[in-house]
Amino acid sequence: MEKQPTRVQQSEEAAVRVISGSAKGRPLKAVPGTGTRPTTDKVKEALFSMIGPYFDGGEALDLFAGSGGLGIEALSRGMDKAVFIDIDKKSVDTIRDNVQAAKVEERTEIFRSEAAKALRALAKRSKAFDLVFLDPPYRMKDIPDYLAYMEENGLVRDGATIVVEHEASFEYPEEICSFRLRRRAQYGDTAVSLYVFRPGPSGQHMVQEDEVGQKAAAEQEMERK
Numbered sequence: 001m002e003k004q005p006t007r008v009q010q011s012e013e014a015a016v017r018v019i020s021g022s023a024k025g026r027p028l029k030a031v032p033g034t035g036t037r038p039t040t041d042k043v044k045e046a047l048f049s050m051i052g053p054y055f056d057g058g059e060a061l062d063l064f065a066g067s068g069g070l071g072i073e074a075l076s077r078g079m080d081k082a083v084f085i086d087i088d089k090k091s092v093d094t095i096r097d098n099v100q101a102a103k104v105e106e107r108t109e110i111f112r113s114e115a116a117k118a119l120r121a122l123a124k125r126s127k128a129f130d131l132v133f134l135d136p137p138y139r140m141k142d143i144p145d146y147l148a149y150m151e152e153n154g155l156v157r158d159g160a161t162i163v164v165e166h167e168a169s170f171e172y173p174e175e176i177c178s179f180r181l182r183r184r185a186q187y188g189d190t191a192v193s194l195y196v197f198r199p200g201p202s203g204q205h206m207v208q209e210d211e212v213g214q215k216a217a218a219e220q221e222m223e224r225k
Contacts, residue, residue, distance in 0.1 A: 021076030023102040058130035068095035070133045075104045084110045085118040123153035135165040162195040
């Protein structure tokens with residue numbers, strides 16, 4: 001896995017908030033000193049409508065966390081705990097401020113680390129996650145390597161959802177190890193690919209469409225129109 005600096009998700013000018021759940025409406029800081037486009041509220045709201053929209057417990061991992069907005073949203077919507085990883089000091093400082101603002105700091109762990117190194121440390125602790133957010137710099141195309149490592153080292157539970165944000169012009173395979181693509185949605189030049197982890201022989205971890213997935217398909221079709 002290539003060691004690269006993280007793509008900070010938030011721009012200094014962008015207004016960011018928790019959309020729903022226990023921390024609904026709480027403002028979140030953006031990472032200062034960057035000019036990159038944030039993960040917008042529109043994309044975040046559509047994303048959580050596909051994967052939740054609410055959760056009955058579980059643990060989340062926000063691996064290229066930026067401001068921590070995705071992991072905090074998951075906590076607000078019912079996840080028990082979340083681990084935030086980012087290599088950028090400004091990002092880590094911002095995450096610490098934001099989890100306090102959302103009043104979820106007691107349910108979080110925050111580490112400044114390169115992503116691959118962080119996964120190795122989590123594996124040594126026998127950590128396992130139900131929800132994983134992967135939003136690396138768009139130039140990084142090695143998400144399959146991260147997923148393979150997570151599967152090989154027991155970092156994801158059966159049925160875990162993996163959220164991969166990437167540039168719309170790029171497509172990841174429908175199947176990566178035991179991760180099966182459930183949905184791909186496009187919002188402008190940003191795309192979100194959702195995978196579900198179903199270990200077992202190929203063909204046995206096919207994911208059936210549920211009501212949430214059908215709703216997401218309808219939303220995606222409307223977006224294209």
